Amino acid sequence: xxxxxxxxxxxxxxxxxxxxxxxxxxxxxxxxxxxxxxxxxxxxxxxxxxxxxxxxxxxxxxxxxxxxxxxxxxxxxxxxxxxxxxxxxxxxxxxxxxxxxxxxxxxxxxxxxxxxxxxxxxxxxxxxxxxxxxxxxxxxxxxxxxxxxxxxxxxxxxxxxxxxxxxxxxxxxxxxxxxxxxxxxxxxxxxxxxxxxxxxxxxxxxxxxxxxxxxxxxxxxxxxxxxxxxxxxxxxxxxxxxxxxxxxxxxxxxxxxxxxxxxxxxxxxxxxxxxxxxxxxxxxxxxxxxxxxxxxxxxxxxxxxxxxxxxxxxxxxxxxxxxxxxxxxxxxxxxxxxxxxxxxxxxxxxxxxxxxxxxxxxxxxxxxxxxxxxxxxxxxxxxxxxxxxxxxxxxxxxxxxxxxxxxxxxxxxxxxxxxxxxxxxxxxxxxxxxxxxxxxxxxxxxxxxxxxxxxxxxxxxxxxxxxxxxxxxxxxxxxxxxxxxxxxxxxxxxxxxxxxxxxxxxxxxxxxxxxxxxxxxxxxxxxxxxxxxxxxxxxxxxxxxxxxxxxxxxxxxxxxxxxxxxxxxxxxxxxxxxxxxxxxxxxxxxxxxxxx
Amino acid sequence: xxxxxxxxxxxxxxxxxxxxxxxxxxxxxxxxxxxxxxxxxxxxxxxxxxxxxxxxxxxxxxxxxxxxxxxxxxxxxxxxxxxxxxxxxxxxxxxxxxxxxxxxxxxxxxxxxxxxxxxxxxx
Numbered sequence: 001x002x003x004x005x006x007x008x009x010x011x012x013x014x015x016x017x018x019x020x021x022x023x024x025x026x027x028x029x030x031x032x033x034x035x036x037x038x039x040x041x042x043x044x045x046x047x048x049x050x051x052x053x054x055x056x057x058x059x060x061x062x063x064x065x066x067x068x069x070x071x072x073x074x075x076x077x078x079x080x081x082x083x084x085x086x087x088x089x090x091x092x093x094x095x096x097x098x099x100x101x102x103x104x105x106x107x108x109x110x111x112x113x114x115x116x117x118x119x120x121x122x123x124x125x126x127x128x129x130x131x132x133x134x135x136x137x138x139x140x141x142x143x144x145x146x147x148x149x150x151x152x153x154x155x156x157x158x159x160x161x162x163x164x165x166x167x168x169x170x171x172x173x174x175x176x177x178x179x180x181x182x183x184x185x186x187x188x189x190x191x192x193x194x195x196x197x198x199x200x201x202x203x204x205x206x207x208x209x210x211x212x213x214x215x216x217x218x219x220x221x222x223x224x225x226x227x228x229x230x231x232x233x234x235x236x237x238x239x240x241x242x243x244x245x246x247x248x249x250x251x252x253x254x255x256x257x258x259x260x261x262x263x264x265x266x267x268x269x270x271x272x273x274x275x276x277x278x279x280x281x282x283x284x285x286x287x288x289x290x291x292x293x294x295x296x297x298x299x300x301x302x303x304x305x306x307x308x309x310x311x312x313x314x315x316x317x318x319x320x321x322x323x324x325x326x327x328x329x330x331x332x333x334x335x336x337x338x339x340x341x342x343x344x345x346x347x348x349x350x351x352x353x354x355x356x357x358x359x360x361x362x363x364x365x366x367x368x369x370x371x372x373x374x375x376x377x378x379x380x381x382x383x384x385x386x387x388x389x390x391x392x393x394x395x396x397x398x399x400x401x402x403x404x405x406x407x408x409x410x411x412x413x414x415x416x417x418x419x420x421x422x423x424x425x426x427x428x429x430x431x432x433x434x435x436x437x438x439x440x441x442x443x444x445x446x447x448x449x450x451x452x453x454x455x456x457x458x459x460x461x462x463x464x465x466x467x468x469x470x471x472x473x474x475x476x477x478x479x480x481x482x483x484x485x486x487x488x489x490x491x492x493x494x495x496x497x498x499x500x501x502x503x504x505x506x507x508x509x510x511x512x513x514x515x516x517x518x519x520x521x522x523x524x525x526x527x528x529x530x531x532x533x534x535x536x537x538x539x540x541x542x543x544x545x546x547x548x549x550x551x552x553x554x555x556x557x558x559x560x561x562x563x564x565x566x567x568x569x570x571x572x573x574x575x576x577x578x579x580x581x582x583x584x585x586x587x588x589x590x591x592x593x594x595x596x
Numbered sequence: 597x598x599x600x601x602x603x604x605x606x607x608x609x610x611x612x613x614x615x616x617x618x619x620x621x622x623x624x625x626x627x628x629x630x631x632x633x634x635x636x637x638x639x640x641x642x643x644x645x646x647x648x649x650x651x652x653x654x655x656x657x658x659x660x661x662x663x664x665x666x667x668x669x670x671x672x673x674x675x676x677x678x679x680x681x682x683x684x685x686x687x688x689x690x691x692x693x694x695x696x697x698x699x700x701x702x703x704x705x706x707x708x709x710x711x712x713x714x715x716x717x718x719x
Contacts, residue, residue: 494705495614505610537652538608544703545610 015043094156101149106355108145109453112138113361116456120368120522128518147288150211151271154295161205161299162435163323165330168202169194172231175210175217181583183221184590188228190217195234199247201325208296209320213253215289216316220255227256227313236302236319247322248302252315259310269294269304293318346370347392347463352382352408353429354400358452362395365456368525371463379408386412387419393463395450398430398441405430406444413445427462429454460572478577480557483550485581486588491547505546506589512542513582520558520575532571533562539578546589551581600717601642604628605635605649605661606679611704615648618706622713632656636664639671646717648700650679662694675716679704 019040115135119128153159172192183190213231220229236250260268271291297304302319349366353359354377363373374389376382378400386394394412398405405428415422428441428449441449448462488502495501516539523531536559543552558574604615607630616626624646627638632655639647647665649658656664658678665671676696698716700709 491703494703494708496706498617498706501613501617504613508610534652541650541702542608542610545608545614547703 015040015047091156094152094158097148097152101145101152104145105142105149105453106358108138108142110357110361112142113365113454113456117361117364117368119518120525147292150292151288151295154292154299159296159299161208163203164206164435165201165203165325165327166206167200167325167330168198168233169200171206171210172233175213176231177587179214179217179221180587181590182218183229184587186221186225187591187593188221188224188226189591190229192231193233195232197235198233198249199324201327201330202247202249202322203325204300204320204322208300212293212296212318213251215293216253219289220253220257220314220316223314224255224257229253229255245323247324248319249322250317250319252317254313254315256313259312260306260308260314261310265306265308268306346372348390349373349463350382350385350389350391350394351375351396352377352379352394352400352405353397354378355397358397358429358454362454362459365459366463369460369463370527379403379405379411382408383411387417390420391424394424394426395429396426398428398432406440409444409446480550480553480577483553485548485550485584487547487549488592489547491545502546503593506593509542509546509548510586510589513586516542517579517582520578524571524575529562533559536562548581548585551578551585554578554581599623599625600646600719601625601627601644602646602648602713603635603638603642603644605632605647605653605658606630607650607653611650611679611702614704614706615709618704618709619713622710630654632658632661635661639665639674643670644674646675646677646713648677648679650702659694662696666695677712677716 019036112135115131115138119131119135123131150159172194176190176192180190217229217231230253232250232252232254234250236248238248269290271288294304297318297320301321304316304318306314306316308314346369349371351359351362351366351373353362353375356377359375359377363375366373374385374391376385379396380403382394382396383403385391396405396408400408403411409426409428412420412424412426413422425447426445428446429452430437430441430449431452438449450459450462492499492502495505516535519535520532520539523529523535536555540552540555540559543549543555554574554577557569558571558578561569561571561574602619602624604612604619604626605628606612606615609630612628612630616628619626627642627644629635629638630653632649632653634655635647635649636656638644647661649661651658662676662678665674665676675698677698677700678694678696679702680699698712700712
């Protein structure tokens with residue numbers, strides 16, 4: 001367009017030059033002047049004409065330009081709208097997933113609970129096998145649902161961190177204990193080291209920190225076939241200025257496993273990614289684990305990265321910012337694992353729960369334990385019942401329509417009518433497990449709480465603890481502690497030092513454990529004391545064969561106690577002791593199987 | 597080779613393996629079962645020289661099995677070793693009228709069992 005314009009004016013310039021030159025001729029004949037003038041007028045007309053034409057073209061161009069601008073602007077608006085909508089959609093999607101996972105979790109818990117109940121009824125071996133498979137798959141599904149729930153919460157920025165005082169060494173110790181069984185199954189050693197200067201007491205979201213570590217250690221176990229895994233904790237060097245209220249920590253989880261190719265080092269932390277697809281196929285998992293780790297680490301003000309070479313093992317590093325902890329608060333947070341004394345007295349239990357299906361699960365279970373249960377759907381009905389009937393204990397859902405759990409409890413505690421004992425033990429049932437919510441529950445005067453999904457064994461323990469009768473702390477020096485946990489020398493001597501035979505028996509014993517646990521639970525819950533006695537008798541001999549003197553001795557006590565209602569000893573306490581001791585035995589035996 | 601037959605009854609597979617191994621080392625023919633009733637069938641079929649039985653097991657317990665053998669004339673020659681560990685021996689024989697030829701305690705000690713078998717069968 002610019003070129004076209006300059007050409008147009010070139011011509012006009014020439015005319016003007018001509019006119020100027022003509023004016024310079026002095027004096028100029030009049031007719032020549034007139035001719036020039038005529039020419040000029042003519043040219044001027046042409047020029048005017050052209051200018052008009054150009055203006056028209058220009059106008060239309062300008063119009064086009066304006067329309068284009070308008071278009072761009074409206075497109076921009078549309079784009080902004082689209083971006084906004086996409087963000088909203090992403091948020092809505094995450095919210096949807098979070099809600100969905102919640103919705104999925106509830107029925108899943110009922111399925112698991114009912115499976116658990118079915119397992120303690122009279123069933124044959126085949127049925128038991130089906131139910132065990134159902135339970136196992138259900139647990140896996142629940143695990144996946146929990147992963148998705150976490151991921152959605154993180155994605156929708158809905159996950160808030162808790163601030164809990166805790167002892168680092170203590171917690172790491174129990175973490176290692178928890179993971180040792182699966183590590184030992186593969187013959188892997190599992191260790192942790194806490195570096196110099198790391199404070200003993202810290203404050204932060206330990207459950208989430210544990211989640212990260214469980215994930216990393218779990219992966220390490222999954223992808224390592226020989227060697228071991230080490231967790232290291234040290235003070236992190238930070239570029240920023242040191243702050244009194246911040247403790248930067250560096251965690252590392254090292255394994256001697258298959259390693260990760262360099263080109264995956266970045267992408268493994270992306271969601272739905274797992275190194276490569278064939279790994280997913282072989283090892284399973286949602287591929288969300290590391291993505292969740294990354295987001296949690298970032299939420300704790302840190303970073304996560306990996307250092308690895310194929311065949312040379314992997315080291316995952318991550319930093320987090322914690323706070324200095326308070327010793328006495330950490331001590332009170334330390335879970336007290338008491339086993340209450342068994343008294344066997346059936347209780348009258350009032351249950352307030354608005355979900356019919358949850359109530360059903362609880363009622364069936366409590367009835368199995370010989371208790372009597374009276375169910376109401378809301379706080380109002382519960383209060384009405386309390387005034388008419390006598391109860392030993394109340395189980396109450398917090399989130400009920402109308403009068404909620406807190407309000408109902410207040411009315412119970414403030415009651416002056418004397419129609420019932422206003423100090424009656426009241427146990428809260430709640431899906432909220434955040435620390436401040438727990439604090440609120442105790443502050444409001446609940447005697448205890450049970451998180452939903454309800455762990456039936458925890459429920460039975462809590463009932464025993466809060467029901468009439470005095471709770472007794474388990475003594476650190478139980479009578480059977482004098483017995484050796486595993487007396488290998490004696491066992492070997494009895495077997496003519498046949499190491500292979502000993503190994504074979506150890507393997508057989510470990511394989512028996514789940515079935516024995518199940519039989520003991522079932523016999524106890526169904527009050528079948530003959531079965532309990534027989535099972536205890538079997539375990540007594542079986543454990544003795546491999547030199548598991550302590551388990552053998554506890555079983556002996558259980559055998560004596562079974563069916564003897566006058567016995568001062570508590571079968572449930574003994575069953576729990578057996579369960580605990582067998583877990584410890586497992587961790588002792590598994591490494592031996594590899595070593596010998 | 598002594599060429600003797602033994603029936604072993606215990607519901608713990610580990611115990612069966614232990615005893616079987618010991619007996620084979622001495623050169624005995626061994627028949628094992630975890631069920632008391634099946635044990636009786638085995639005894640009828642094989643007419644063994646020795647029965648080693650646990651006290652508690654499914655089917656028929658060791659005491660009943662012992663009484664059953666002792667009261668059958670055809671089984672007069674069969675020696676019985678009961679595997680125990682819980683009961684006071686004199687008490688048990690008094691209460692049940694069951695008179696086994698020997699007792700062995702759980703957990704089974706292989707050298708001790710070998711000696712005991714040789715003593716019981718007088719070989």
